[in-house]
Amino acid sequence: MAHAEHHITPKKTLIQVFVALITLTAITVFAAQMDLGPLNVPIALSIAIVKASLVVVIFMALKHDNRMNAVVFLVGAVFVVVFLVLTLFDTAYRGDLPNTVEGTIMEEQAEQDALRARDPGPTPVPPSQ
Amino acid sequence: MSADASTSVNYLNHDRSIKSWLLTLDHKRIGILYLVVISLVFLGAGILALFIRLEQIAPGQDIMGPDAYNQIFTIHGVLMVFAFIIPAIPAILGNFVLPMQLGAKDVAFPRLNLLSFYLYVGGALIVLSALLVGRIDGGWTFYAPYSIRVGDSILFVTMGVFVMGFSSILTGVNFIVTIHKMRAPGLTWNRLPLFVWSLYSTAxxxxxxxxxxxxxxxxxxxxxxLGIGIFDxxxxxxxxxxxxxxxxxxxxxVYVMILPAFGIISELIGTFSRHRIFGYRFVALSSIAIAFLGAxxxxxxxxxxxxxxxxxxxxxxxxxxxxxxTGVKVVNWVVTMHQGSIQLRTPMLYALMFLILFSIGGFTGIMLGVLPIDIHLHDTYFIVAHFHYVMVGGNVIAALGGLHYWWPKITGKIFNETLGRIAAGLIFVGFNLTFFPQFITGSRGMPRRYYDYPVEFESLNQLSTYGSWVLAAGMFLIAGYLLHSLFKGKKASANPWGSLTLEWTHTNRLPIPHNFERTPIVTRGAYDFHLAKDLFKDEPSGNGVDSHQVPDLEQEGRPEA
Amino acid sequence: MAEASTVTADRPKHLHPHFVSSEQQFDAAKMGMWLFLVTEILLFSGLFVAYTVFRIWYPEVFSHSAELLDWRLGGLNTIVLLASSLTVAMGVHYAQTNERKKLVRALILTICFAAVFMIVKYFEYTGKFAHGVFPGVNFDPHGTAGGHDYAAYNIPFAAQFFSIYFVMTGVHGLHVLIGIGLFSWIVIRANKGHFSSEYYTPVEITGLYWHLVDIIWIFLFPLLYLI
Incomplete structure (x- = not known):
C-alpha cells in the first residue's frame, strides 16, 4: 500500500521547531518592550510570518506534502493580501478628491470670458439653420 | 452498453422509497433534489418579477404601493441571486454531470454533498421565514447602515444567506477535490471537458x-x-x-453565476458544431483567469x-x-462554429442566444466600468438591464441550454423538439423586449428601485412589461413540455446528441447508481469529433453512422413501452 | 446500492466504495481539509482587514488601547497553543508509527493545553468585563487594575479596538472549543484502536485544523497585545 510514501517527521525535528517558535515568541515580546518607532509593526509582523511559516512547513508537513496543497494554501494567502491591499487603496486614501470645488460658476465663467477675450481664436462657425 | 436499458438497474429505479431519495448520497439524485427545489425558487421569484413589471406598466400606483413594491423587488433579488443563480448550474447540472464527465463513481465527499443540499434548503427556508417576521425592503445588498436600523427580519435574510453560503463553500471544496483526485485513468487536464474546467474555476x-x-x-x-461600531x-x-x-x-x-454558464456553452458549441473547440487551452485557462481577475x-x-x-x-x-x-472565450466559440458544421437543435439555440445576449451584457459591463459613465448611469435602469443581460441572458439561458442538453441523460426521455424551438424563440423575443427598453430608460435617467416613474418613460416600460409576459410564456412552455416528456416522452438513446464526453459515451441510457460498469480509460480529448466515426462505428444505436450529423431524435426515439 | 458487489475482499474497511484506493481517499480528504483551511483564513481575513483599516485611521488610539491587554497572559497563551501544536504533530507521528498509547497521550495533552488556553482567556475576559471593557456601545472603562487607570482609556475609537479584539479572540476561541470537541472524538476513536499507519486520516486533518487555529493566534498575539 502506498502509505509507505507518507513522510514521517522525526520527533527531533518537531521539538527543534517548537523551541524555535518559543524563541521567536520571546524575541517578538522583547522587541515590543523596546520602542522601535516605525519598525514596531514590521518587526512584529515579520516574526509572526516566520513563526506561521514554520508551523505550516514542518508541523503541517507542507514541505513533504503534495505540491498542490501548498498552492491551495498560497492562493488563500494571496487573496487575503488582495482583500487587504485593495481595500486600503480606498480607506487609506479616503477623501483624496474634495467633494467641493473652490469658487463659483460665475467666477469660472468670468475666467473663461477673460481667456476668450485674450485669445479669440478662429471665428466660430455659426450653427446651421 | 446494454441495448435494452429499460429493464436493468439504474439510478432511478434501484430504490424507489422516499427515504432513499431524501438520504441519498448519489450525486445524480442530489442533483435532482436541487433541480426540484431550485426550480420552485425560480418559479416563486419569477412570479414576483412579473408583479414588479406589472406595477411598472403605467406611471403612478397600479397594483401596489411603494412599500409593497420595495419588499417585492427585495425578495425577488435575494431569492434570485442567492437561492437561484448562484447554485443553479453548479448544484443541479454540476452535481449531476461532473463525476460522470470525470469517469468517477461519485464526488469525493458524498455525505458533504448531501449536507450541502440540506444547508441550501435550510438557508432558503430561513430567508423565507423573514417574511413571517416582518418586512424586508433594503434590496438584496442589505447595505449598512440601513440594515443595522431596520427590523429583525433582516437578521433572517442575512442568516439565510450565511447558511446558503456555507452550502456553496462545501460544494466548491467538494468539486475541487473531485476534479483533482477522482479523474479516470488517462483523463489528463488537457482532455477535461470544458464544463469541468468551468466548474473548477467556479469552485x-x-x-x-x-x-x-x-x-x-x-x-x-x-x-x-452590541453596536461594535465597525459599520455604523x-x-x-x-x-x-x-x-x-x-x-x-x-x-x-457574479463569476460563480457566469463561469459555469461558459462551461455549458462550450459543451453545446462543441457538440452541435461537431468540431473540437478552437483554442481549447485558452478557453479552459481563461475561466481560471476570470476567476482570479474577478476577485x-x-x-x-x-x-x-x-x-x-x-x-x-x-x-x-x-x-x-x-x-x-471573456473576449478570448467568445472569439474561440465563434471560430469553433465557423470551422464546424452547425446543427441547430434546441440546446444549440440557447448557445447562440447566449452569445448574443451575453455579449450585450458584457459590453455594457465594460461601459459601466468606465468611471465617468458609471457615475452617470449608476442606480439607473441601465444597470438593471446590464445585469439582467448577464444573469438571465448569460446564466439562465445557459442553464436552460444545459438542462435541455442533459435532459435525456437525467430522465432518459426526449422532449418535443418543435415545442423546444418555439419556447426558445419566445424566450429570446420576450427577454429582449423586457430588458432592452431598460437600457434606454436607464440612460435617460430613470432610477431603479422606485415603484413610480415620470410619464415620459411610459411607452418603453409598457413594452418591457409585455416582454415579461412573453418571457414567462416561454418559461411555462418549457416547464410544460419537459414535464410532459417525463410521462409521455419518447425514450432517448444513451447518447442522443452524439457527444463525446464520458457521461454520454460510457453510461447507460439512465446511468447505474455508480455511473459506470467499470472505470473508463480515456485515450482522447473531450471534443475529438474528427475521431467520432471510428469511435461510434460499433455502436448498435447507430449514433456515429455519420459523425457530422447529430442523430435525429424523432426517428431515434421509441415510444415508452 | 448493491454493496456486496462493490466491496471485495482486499478492500480495507475504512475505504469508501467510490474511491479506488486508500491513497486516493487520503489525498482527497487532505486536500479537502486544506481547502477548508483556506476558507477559514478568508473568514478571519475580514477581521484582519477591519483591524488594519481602523488601525491606519487611528494608530495612536490602537497602540494606546493595546496597553490595557496584558501581554504576559497573551504570551502564556501563545506558548500554550504552540505546545498544543507540538503535541498534535507528535500525535500524527505516533499514528504513523503505530504507537497507540503515545498517540492517545499526545492528543489528551493537546486537549489539556487547549483547555488551559480557554481558562486563561476566561480570566482575561472577566477581568476586562469587571472594569466595563465591553465590546460595542457598552464600552465604559472604569476603576484601576494592574497599574492602569481604566477611565483614561475611554477615548474615541478605543471602543472599536476592543470590539475588534473581542470579535477576533471570540471567533478564535470558538475555533478552539470546536477543536477540543473534535479531539475528544478523535481520542475516543484512537483509544478504540481505529487508527494505524494504514489509516489515520482523521488525526491528520484534525491536526491540520488545529495548526491553523495556532497560526491565527500567532498573528493575533502581536497585533492585539504587542504593537
Missing part, C-alpha cells in the same frame, strides 16, 4: 470569496446586537467598509459610494482586464 471562487460574506454577516449581527457611522464605523466586505464576496459571486474588481460597485478616487481609478482599470479572457 475556486466559491471557496475563496464566500467566507468573507460569512464574516460580513457576523459583523452585521454584532453591529445590531453613528458609532464611528464606516458604512463604505461594509460595501467593500459585501462586494469582495458578491462581485466574485480584483469589486470596487467598481463603489464608484459613487464615497471611496477614494485612487481606489476608483484602480478598480476601473482592473475591471477592463476582465474583458480580455
Amino acid at each position: 475556486i471562487v466559491q471557496v475563496l470569496a464566500t467566507p468573507v460574506i460569512g464574516i460580513t454577516v457576523l459583523l452585521l449581527f454584532l453591529e445590531r446586537l 457611522p453613528a458609532l464611528g464605523g464606516d458604512p463604505v467598509l461594509f460595501q467593500h466586505f459585501f462586494w469582495f464576496y458578491s462581485h466574485p459571486a 480584483l474588481v469589486w470596487g467598481h460597485h463603489l464608484f459613487v459610494a464615497g471611496q477614494s478616487a485612487l481606489a476608483s481609478t484602480v478598480f476601473s482599470l482592473l475591471t477592463f482586464l476582465i474583458g480580455i479572457p
Whole structure:
C-alpha cells in the first residue's frame, strides 16, 4: 500500500521547531518592550510570518506534502493580501478628491470670458439653420 | 452498453422509497433534489418579477404601493441571486454531470454533498421565514447602515444567506477535490471537458470569496446586537467598509453565476458544431483567469459610494482586464462554429442566444466600468438591464441550454423538439423586449428601485412589461413540455446528441447508481469529433453512422413501452 | 446500492466504495481539509482587514488601547497553543508509527493545553468585563487594575479596538472549543484502536485544523497585545 510514501517527521525535528517558535515568541515580546518607532509593526509582523511559516512547513508537513496543497494554501494567502491591499487603496486614501470645488460658476465663467477675450481664436462657425 | 436499458438497474429505479431519495448520497439524485427545489425558487421569484413589471406598466400606483413594491423587488433579488443563480448550474447540472464527465463513481465527499443540499434548503427556508417576521425592503445588498436600523427580519435574510453560503463553500471544496483526485485513468487536464474546467474555476471562487460574506454577516449581527461600531457611522464605523466586505464576496459571486454558464456553452458549441473547440487551452485557462481577475474588481460597485478616487481609478482599470479572457472565450466559440458544421437543435439555440445576449451584457459591463459613465448611469435602469443581460441572458439561458442538453441523460426521455424551438424563440423575443427598453430608460435617467416613474418613460416600460409576459410564456412552455416528456416522452438513446464526453459515451441510457460498469480509460480529448466515426462505428444505436450529423431524435426515439 | 458487489475482499474497511484506493481517499480528504483551511483564513481575513483599516485611521488610539491587554497572559497563551501544536504533530507521528498509547497521550495533552488556553482567556475576559471593557456601545472603562487607570482609556475609537479584539479572540476561541470537541472524538476513536499507519486520516486533518487555529493566534498575539 502506498502509505509507505507518507513522510514521517522525526520527533527531533518537531521539538527543534517548537523551541524555535518559543524563541521567536520571546524575541517578538522583547522587541515590543523596546520602542522601535516605525519598525514596531514590521518587526512584529515579520516574526509572526516566520513563526506561521514554520508551523505550516514542518508541523503541517507542507514541505513533504503534495505540491498542490501548498498552492491551495498560497492562493488563500494571496487573496487575503488582495482583500487587504485593495481595500486600503480606498480607506487609506479616503477623501483624496474634495467633494467641493473652490469658487463659483460665475467666477469660472468670468475666467473663461477673460481667456476668450485674450485669445479669440478662429471665428466660430455659426450653427446651421 | 446494454441495448435494452429499460429493464436493468439504474439510478432511478434501484430504490424507489422516499427515504432513499431524501438520504441519498448519489450525486445524480442530489442533483435532482436541487433541480426540484431550485426550480420552485425560480418559479416563486419569477412570479414576483412579473408583479414588479406589472406595477411598472403605467406611471403612478397600479397594483401596489411603494412599500409593497420595495419588499417585492427585495425578495425577488435575494431569492434570485442567492437561492437561484448562484447554485443553479453548479448544484443541479454540476452535481449531476461532473463525476460522470470525470469517469468517477461519485464526488469525493458524498455525505458533504448531501449536507450541502440540506444547508441550501435550510438557508432558503430561513430567508423565507423573514417574511413571517416582518418586512424586508433594503434590496438584496442589505447595505449598512440601513440594515443595522431596520427590523429583525433582516437578521433572517442575512442568516439565510450565511447558511446558503456555507452550502456553496462545501460544494466548491467538494468539486475541487473531485476534479483533482477522482479523474479516470488517462483523463489528463488537457482532455477535461470544458464544463469541468468551468466548474473548477467556479469552485475556486466559491471557496475563496464566500467566507468573507460569512464574516460580513457576523459583523452585521454584532453591529445590531452590541453596536461594535465597525459599520455604523453613528458609532464611528464606516458604512463604505461594509460595501467593500459585501462586494469582495458578491462581485466574485457574479463569476460563480457566469463561469459555469461558459462551461455549458462550450459543451453545446462543441457538440452541435461537431468540431473540437478552437483554442481549447485558452478557453479552459481563461475561466481560471476570470476567476482570479474577478476577485480584483469589486470596487467598481463603489464608484459613487464615497471611496477614494485612487481606489476608483484602480478598480476601473482592473475591471477592463476582465474583458480580455471573456473576449478570448467568445472569439474561440465563434471560430469553433465557423470551422464546424452547425446543427441547430434546441440546446444549440440557447448557445447562440447566449452569445448574443451575453455579449450585450458584457459590453455594457465594460461601459459601466468606465468611471465617468458609471457615475452617470449608476442606480439607473441601465444597470438593471446590464445585469439582467448577464444573469438571465448569460446564466439562465445557459442553464436552460444545459438542462435541455442533459435532459435525456437525467430522465432518459426526449422532449418535443418543435415545442423546444418555439419556447426558445419566445424566450429570446420576450427577454429582449423586457430588458432592452431598460437600457434606454436607464440612460435617460430613470432610477431603479422606485415603484413610480415620470410619464415620459411610459411607452418603453409598457413594452418591457409585455416582454415579461412573453418571457414567462416561454418559461411555462418549457416547464410544460419537459414535464410532459417525463410521462409521455419518447425514450432517448444513451447518447442522443452524439457527444463525446464520458457521461454520454460510457453510461447507460439512465446511468447505474455508480455511473459506470467499470472505470473508463480515456485515450482522447473531450471534443475529438474528427475521431467520432471510428469511435461510434460499433455502436448498435447507430449514433456515429455519420459523425457530422447529430442523430435525429424523432426517428431515434421509441415510444415508452 | 448493491454493496456486496462493490466491496471485495482486499478492500480495507475504512475505504469508501467510490474511491479506488486508500491513497486516493487520503489525498482527497487532505486536500479537502486544506481547502477548508483556506476558507477559514478568508473568514478571519475580514477581521484582519477591519483591524488594519481602523488601525491606519487611528494608530495612536490602537497602540494606546493595546496597553490595557496584558501581554504576559497573551504570551502564556501563545506558548500554550504552540505546545498544543507540538503535541498534535507528535500525535500524527505516533499514528504513523503505530504507537497507540503515545498517540492517545499526545492528543489528551493537546486537549489539556487547549483547555488551559480557554481558562486563561476566561480570566482575561472577566477581568476586562469587571472594569466595563465591553465590546460595542457598552464600552465604559472604569476603576484601576494592574497599574492602569481604566477611565483614561475611554477615548474615541478605543471602543472599536476592543470590539475588534473581542470579535477576533471570540471567533478564535470558538475555533478552539470546536477543536477540543473534535479531539475528544478523535481520542475516543484512537483509544478504540481505529487508527494505524494504514489509516489515520482523521488525526491528520484534525491536526491540520488545529495548526491553523495556532497560526491565527500567532498573528493575533502581536497585533492585539504587542504593537
